[in-house]
Amino acid sequence: MKKGTTLLKVDNLKKYFPVRAGIFKRVVNHLKAVDDISFEVKYGETLGVVGESGCGKSTAGMSILRLYEPTSGRITLKGVDTTPLFMNFFQTNNYIKEFYVKRYTDLLSELANKDKVISSLNDTLDEKMAEIYFSKGINGLKEELTSKLQSKRKMFRKETQIIFQDPYSSLNPRMRIRNIIGEGIKTHNIASGKDIDNLVADLMAKVGLSKDYIYRYPHQFSGGQRQRIGIARALAVNPKLIVADEAVSALDVSVQSQVINLLDDLKKEFDLTYIFIAHDLAVIKHISDRIAVMYLGKIVELTDKQSLFKKPQHPYTVSLMSAIPVPDPENKSKRIILKGDVPSPLNIPSGCSFHPRCPIAKDICKKESPQLKEVSSGHFSSCHYSGEFKY
Amino acid sequence: MDKNNKLLVVENLKTHFKTEDGEVKAVNGLSFELDYGETLSIVGESGSGKSVTVLSLMRLLDENGYIADGKLIYKGEDLKNLPDNKMRKIRGKEIAMIFQEPMTALNPLFTIGFQIMEPIKIHLNKKDKEAKQMAIGLLKKVGIPEPEKRVDQYPHELSGGMRQRAMIAMALSCNPKILIADEPTTALDVTIQAQILELIKELQKEYGMAVIFITHDLGVVAEVSDRAVVMYGGEVFEQGNIIEIFKKPKNPYTWGLMNSIPRLDLEKERLWAIPGSVPSAAKFPKGCKFSNRCFLKDDKCINDHPELIEVEKNHLSRCFKIKELENEIIKVRSGDSL
Numbered sequence: 247m248k249k250g251t252t253l254l255k256v257d258n259l260k261k262y263f264p265v266r267a268g269i270f271k272r273v274v275n276h277l278k279a280v281d282d283i284s285f286e287v288k289y290g291e292t293l294g295v296v297g298e299s300g301c302g303k304s305t306a307g308m309s310i311l312r313l314y315e316p317t318s319g320r321i322t323l324k325g326v327d328t329t330p331l332f333m334n335f336f337q338t339n340n341y342i343k344e345f346y347v348k349r350y351t352d353l354l355s356e357l358a359n360k361d362k363v364i365s366s367l368n369d370t371l372d373e374k375m376a377e378i379y380f381s382k383g384i385n386g387l388k389e390e391l392t393s394k395l396q397s398k399r400k401m402f403r404k405e406t407q408i409i410f411q412d413p414y415s416s417l418n419p420r421m422r423i424r425n426i427i428g429e430g431i432k433t434h435n436i437a438s439g440k441d442i443d444n445l446v447a448d449l450m451a452k453v454g455l456s457k458d459y460i461y462r463y464p465h466q467f468s469g470g471q472r473q474r475i476g477i478a479r480a481l482a483v484n485p486k487l488i489v490a491d492e493a494v495s496a497l498d499v500s501v502q503s504q505v506i507n508l509l510d511d512l513k514k515e516f517d518l519t520y521i522f523i524a525h526d527l528a529v530i531k532h533i534s535d536r537i538a539v540m541y542l543g544k545i546v547e548l549t550d551k552q553s554l555f556k557k558p559q560h561p562y563t564v565s566l567m568s569a570i571p572v573p574d575p576e577n578k579s580k581r582i583i584l585k586g587d588v589p590s591p592l593n594i595p596s597g598c599s600f601h602p603r604c605p606i607a608k609d610i611c612k613k614e615s616p617q618l619k620e621v622s623s624g625h626f627s628s629c630h631y632s633g634e635f636k637y
Numbered sequence: 638m639d640k641n642n643k644l645l646v647v648e649n650l651k652t653h654f655k656t657e658d659g660e661v662k663a664v665n666g667l668s669f670e671l672d673y674g675e676t677l678s679i680v681g682e683s684g685s686g687k688s689v690t691v692l693s694l695m696r697l698l699d700e701n702g703y704i705a706d707g708k709l710i711y712k713g714e715d716l717k718n719l720p721d722n723k724m725r726k727i728r729g730k731e732i733a734m735i736f737q738e739p740m741t742a743l744n745p746l747f748t749i750g751f752q753i754m755e756p757i758k759i760h761l762n763k764k765d766k767e768a769k770q771m772a773i774g775l776l777k778k779v780g781i782p783e784p785e786k787r788v789d790q791y792p793h794e795l796s797g798g799m800r801q802r803a804m805i806a807m808a809l810s811c812n813p814k815i816l817i818a819d820e821p822t823t824a825l826d827v828t829i830q831a832q833i834l835e836l837i838k839e840l841q842k843e844y845g846m847a848v849i850f851i852t853h854d855l856g857v858v859a860e861v862s863d864r865a866v867v868m869y870g871g872e873v874f875e876q877g878n879i880i881e882i883f884k885k886p887k888n889p890y891t892w893g894l895m896n897s898i899p900r901l902d903l904e905k906e907r908l909w910a911i912p913g914s915v916p917s918a919a920k921f922p923k924g925c926k927f928s929n930r931c932f933l934k935d936d937k938c939i940n941d942h943p944e945l946i947e948v949e950k951n952h953l954s955r956c957f958k959i960k961e962l963e964n965e966i967i968k969v970r971s972g973d974s975l
Contacts, residue, residue: 298826468914498682499853500911500930503897507910525826532899532908555901569831571856572902573895575879578860583835584828587796603828 252325253519254287254310254487259319261302261309265592277592279305281543282319284618287487292513292520294534294551296527296566298588302543303523307489310521311406320345323405323487325371330391331399342387350379404434407480411492413472417464423450423475424460430483449478452515453508470501477508481516489521494529506533527570531555539563542591542599545618549625559627561635562600568637582637598630606635643710644814644847645671645694650707652686652693652871654918661918663689663702665871668945671815671847678850678858678879680894681868684915687851690868691817695734696724712814730760733808737820739800743792749776749803750788753810760811775806779836798829805836812844819851834861855898859883867891870926871918873945877952887954889962890927925957933958933965 262276280302287293295303309316312332318341320329329345330338353363360380367373378386410416417426427449428442437445447457453474464472473493480488490509494502506529512518524530530537537554539547539562547560558564568582584603589595595602601611610630618628627633652664664686671677681687692698694709696716709716711731716724736742744752753775754768763771769788776784779802792800801821808816818837822830838861841848850861858865858879865882867875867890875888886892896909913930916922922929928938937957945955956962 298828470914498915499855499894500682500897501914503899503908504910504912506899507908510907526899527827528899528901531901532905566827567901569827570901571831571834571854571860573855573859573883573898573900574902575859575883577902581831581835583831587798587829588826 249288249290251289252286253289253323254521255320255322256286256310257284257320257322259283259306259309259321260317261305261314262317275592278543278594279591280309280316281594283538283540283543283545285538285545285548287519287521289486290513290517290519291535292522292533294530294537295521295523295540296525296530296537297540298525300542300588300591301540302591303525303540304491306540307408307491307521307523311408311489312402313408318344322371323402326398327371327375327391328398328402331395331402338388338392342384342391346375346379346387347384350376400434404430404483405486407483407485407488409473409476409480409488409490409493412496413469413476414496416476417472419464422461422463426464426475427478427482430479434483436483445482446478449482452481452512453478454504468501470497470504473497473501473505474508477505477512481512484516485518487519487521489523491523492525493522495524495526502529509533527566539566542589542594544599544628545626546600546629547627548618549627553622553625557622557625557633559621559625559632560629561604561606561631563627564635564637565605580637598628600629606631643670644673644712646708646710647690647694648708648710650690650693650709651705652689652698652702653705654699654702656701658919662705663871663918664693667707667868667871667873669866669873669876671849673814674841674845674847675864676841676848676850676862678852678862678865679868680852680855680858680865682853682894682915684870684918685868686871687868688819689871691734691819691849691851695728695732695817697728726760729756729813730811731813732815732817733811733813734817734819735801735804735808735821737823739797739804739824740792742804743800745792748789748791749795749800749807750790753788753803753807756807756810771810772806775810776803778809778840779803779806780832781806797825798832801825801829801833802836805833805840809840809844813846815847815849816841817849817851820853821850822857823852823854830857837861855895867894870915870921872926872955873953874927874956875952875954876945877949881949881952885949885952885963886966887948887952887959887962888956889931889933889958892962892966893930893932925955931958933961 259280260282261280262278264273265275265277267274283306297303308314310321315332320327330341333341350363357363357366364373364376367376375387378390424446427446431437431442431445447460450457455471455474494505497505513520522533531551534551536550538545541562547563558567565582565584586603597613598611598616601607616628616630618626621627621632648668650664650667654661654663667690679687679690693704704717750769750772753772757763757768757771773784773788776787781787781799781802822833825833852858862879865879866873869890875882875891886895893909893911897911899908911930924940925938925943928934943955943957945953948954948959
C-alpha cells in the first residue's frame, strides 16, 4: 500500500462504561470514557495521542483494537468496515440499523433519490454500502459485513498489534520468550516447527536482544529488555498498525530513549504505522507526525506536529505545553497554572468540558459544547475561541 | 567554608543492606551539604540510591538496612548516633518528608485532619481544638478548597493532587527547617505537577525552609533547584550549581541523561541513548561504576575507581575523562548550531 492513503479511519467512536449500583445492579450512570471521536491514520505515519490520566486515550486505543467493544461508531481498516467483527448477532443487527440503515433512509427521505444519496456521501466505503443497501436491503449489508467472519477476524488480529505500558504485567511469567514471541507466528501459520525458532531469534536480534535468551523466562530480564520482548511479540505477525499504549512511560530515562529509537528504526524497516499513546508531550513531539490532544473523552485539538507546536489553538493544549518543565535552568518562562483537577468523567461539566479550568472561559462555554472545527488546513480545534489564548 | 554554618552536612555516608545475596552497598560514600533556605536536587535513575540516602537521613531504613559509616550532621549534631527518642523530636518537626505516592503514604483509616493534627499535637503540644484550627489553616494554605469540610474527609475522597497537597500540609505543620520531597510529582499529571511545584516554591519562600528534591526528571530539576547532586550506583557522580551542571556537565553520565530526554524546546532527529540499563546493586563493575555503559571508557576506567574531584569551584565530578568529555560537548554543540 502507498504512503498517504488512509489505513485506519475512526468515525464517531464512543465507549461508555455502565456504572451499576443497588441490589439489582441497575445501570445508574454511564462513564463516558471516549465520547464521539473521529480521526484518520495514514499509511506510514505516527499519530500521537496525548492527554492526562482519565482522558480516554488508552480506552480509545483499546476500542480500536476491539479489546473493548465500542459503544458505537465505526472502525475502518484498509477501507473495510471492521466494526462488526467481534459483535454478537444482536449487536451486529443493531449496528447495521443504527449506523447504515438509519442514515441512508434519513438521507433518502431528504433527497428523494437513491443516486443523489449515493453521490452525496463523501466516503467510498459509504457509497459502496449504500449501493448494497439500495439493491439488496438489510440482508445484503449483513452478508457483506459478516461473511467469512472467522478469516476476517484473524486478518484483523494479524494486521493490528499492541504494545502495553507495563512490561511486568503484560508478559506471561510462565511462558518462555520463544513461546511469547512465537505464539502469534504459530496461530497465524506464518511458520512451523524449527522455523519458528529461527524467526523468533531473528526478531530478538532486530529488537536488540541476544538470541541466547530464547529459552528464558520474563523474570530474567530488566524492564527495558521486557519492553523489547513486548515489541518483538507485536512485530512477529507482520502487522500494519501498532498501537503503543504508554510504551515507554514505565522505563528509566536512559532506557526510554533506547526504546524510542528502536521504535523509530523498526517503523522504517517494517513500514509500520503507529498510534502512539502517551501522557508525556515531549515524547509525543519527538515520535509523532500528527498529534491528537484529548481531554475528558474528546479530541480537543488534532493537527500535524509542526502546526501544533507553532500555533496551538486550544487553550488546553497551550496550558499543557506551558506546564511541562523545560530542562534548561536559564529558561524560566512563566507557566500557566491551570486551576483545579481534571473533573471525573462520571460528572462531565456542561458545555465545553474544559470551561471550569479554562483561563479564557466565557458564558457561552458553560452552555454550548464546541465542535471540532477546521481552523486552518488540516488543523482542528474544538473551542469557541480557538487561537485566542497565547502565552 | 565553615561547616558549622551549614544546616546539614552529610559526610561519607555508607548505607548497606543485608540480603540473601550478601551485603549490598546501596549508598557508598556520599557527601553533600545543604545551606539554609536552598533547594538541592538529588538526581538519578531507579537503583541509584537516591531514596535510600534520604531514608538514612530520616533514620527510616528497613530492618535489614543500616548506616555502615559516615556522618549526618544536622545543626552541629550527628543524627546517626542520636537516641531514638531524640530522633523522634527531629523527625517531622525539624526535617519533614513528602512521598511519591500520596495514597500509600496517607493512612486510609484516618481522616486527613487527624493525620495533619498528629504532628501538631505531638511536637507543638497543642490541644485538639487548636490543632484542628491549625490543620484547617494549613489546608487552606496549600490550596485545598473548603478546608473546613475537607479536614474531616478520608484520603480516598480526595484526588491525587489534593492528597499530595494534604501531605504537604502535614509536612509543613511544625514549620520544618528541611523539607525532603521524594519524587513528589512523579505520580501526578503535568498540569497538577505544575501546581504542586509552584506551591512548594511559594511555601519555601514563605517558611524559609531548605528543600531536598529527589527526582529523575531533569525538567523538574532545572525548574526548582539551586544545586544538584547526580547519583549513580550509590555514589555522587557530579555535584554543583544547577546552571553549571546544565551548561557545562563534567560527567559523561550527566551528559548522557541530558541528551537522552526528548525536548519540547528543541528539535532532535534522534535521541542519544545510554546503552544497557542500571545493573542491580550487587552487579556494578568494579572500576568506575558507569564504565560498562560509558561511551568514553578505556582500560583505566574499567580497572580503577575514580575519585570525586573539584573540577571547577564548587563543581565536582567523578570521572577520568573530563577533558575528553569537554571536547565532545564542544563538538556536539557546535554541530547543533550549524
